[in-house]
Amino acid sequence: GAVVSQHPSWVICKSGTSVKIECRSLDFQATTMFWYRQFPKQSLMLMATSNEGSKATYEQGVEKDKFLINHASLTLSTLTVTSAHPEDSSFYICSAREPSGRAGYNEQFFGPGTRLTVL
Amino acid sequence: AQTVTQSQPEMSVQEAETVTLSCTYDTSESDYYLFWYKQPPSRQMILVIRQEAYKQQNATENRFSVNFQKAAKSFSLKISDSQLGDAAMYFCAYRSPGNQFYFGTGTSLTVIP
Numbered sequence: 001g002a003v004v005s006q007h008p009s010w011v012i013c014k015s016g017t018s019v020k021i022e023c024r025s026l027d028f029q030a031t032t033m034f035w036y037r038q039f040p041k042q043s044l045m046l047m048a049t050s051n052e053g054s055k056a057t058y059e060q061g062v063e064k065d066k067f068l069i070n071h072a073s074l075t076l077s078t079l080t081v082t083s084a085h086p087e088d089s090s091f092y093i094c095s096a097r098e099p100s101g102r103a104g105y106n107e108q109f110f111g112p113g114t115r116l117t118v119l
Numbered sequence: 120a121q122t123v124t125q126s127q128p129e130m131s132v133q134e135a136e137t138v139t140l141s142c143t144y145d146t147s148e149s150d151y152y153l154f155w156y157k158q159p160p161s162r163q164m165i166l167v168i169r170q171e172a173y174k175q176q177n178a179t180e181n182r183f184s185v186n187f188q189k190a191a192k193s194f195s196l197k198i199s200d201s202q203l204g205d206a207a208m209y210f211c212a213y214r215s216p217g218n219q220f221y222f223g224t225g226t227s228l229t230v231i232p
Contacts, residue, residue: 032218038162043210043222091162097218108218110156110164 002028004096006111013084014119021079021114023094029074030096035067038091038113050077084118091115123213125223132201133231139186140196140226142211149173152214153187155196158225159207167209170194198228206230 003026013019023033031052036044048069049057056069066088068080077096081088093113122145132138144153155167170178170187178185182199198205211223 034219036220043224044164044220046219046221049217049219093162093164095164095220108214108220113162 002026002096002098002107002109004030004094004109004111006092006094006114008114009112010115010117012117012119015085016083018080018082019084019116021081021092021094021116023077023079023096023111025075025096025098025109028096028098030077031074031099032097033071033077034095034097034108035069035077035079036093036095038093040091044093047079081116084116086118089116089118123211123221123223125211125226127226128224129227129229131229131231132198134201134203136201137197137199138201138228140198140209140211140228142194142196142223144192144194144211144213144221144223146192146213146215148216150216153185153194154212154214154220155183155185155194156210156212156222157205157207158210164210168196201230203230203232 005024007022033050035047037047038044046059047062050069050071052071052074058064071077091113094111095108097108124143151172153170157165157167168178168180168183177187184197186195208225208227210225213221
């Protein structure tokens with residue numbers, strides 16, 4: 001399958017600072033990427049849908065000013081956690097959709113995740 | 120938002136035996152996809168099997184098969200000949216026509232040697 005990378009794989013930051021997480025599709029162009037959040041021993045919760053060249057669509061309850069998403073190219077989406085607080089500590093996972101679908105059905109691939117710890 | 124329910128937080132199976140993980144979902148759509156993903160300790164999501172809602176035939180992938188009951192909105196995963204490497208968190212997922220994934224709460228599977 002196709003490869004989606006995330007950088008960094010883990011990050012520790014101080015409370016009040018901002019952190020940027022990158023999601024890249026390495027061998028395909030992704031018009032749509034998705035951001036998920038996973039707390040320990042819990043499920044993945046969809047945060048937002050990121051479309052290349054347009055504003056992200058956020059799920060209900062997700063603060064768009066807190067979690068800034070930019071999808072400036074067909075291979076890169078970024079999630080910036082602004083003014084991070086300890087409660088933002090979580091595992092953030094992105095996925096990318098391959099519209100041409102080598103599998104023939106809009107295959108979607110997940111990144112390996114980024115562990116954010118806010119002190 | 121769509122609802123995906125996994126009623127079994129933990130399951131265990133003897134190596135080489137068969138285990139079934141349950142999942143139910145709620146949607147008003149007629150065209151959608153259902154998935155089972157495996158998440159090992161590395162946290163990388165690994166696709167186990169997918170089912171297209173318009174296909175009546177249950178999907179199979181080697182030792183993995185599903186029992187898809189569209190009217191009942193039920194989508195269970197059967198793992199045959201369980202192996203130690205099957206131990207992981209298993210998430211049932213619904214993918215909407217807009218391509219958003221909605222995940223269940225997960226089932227932690229332990230394989231007993």
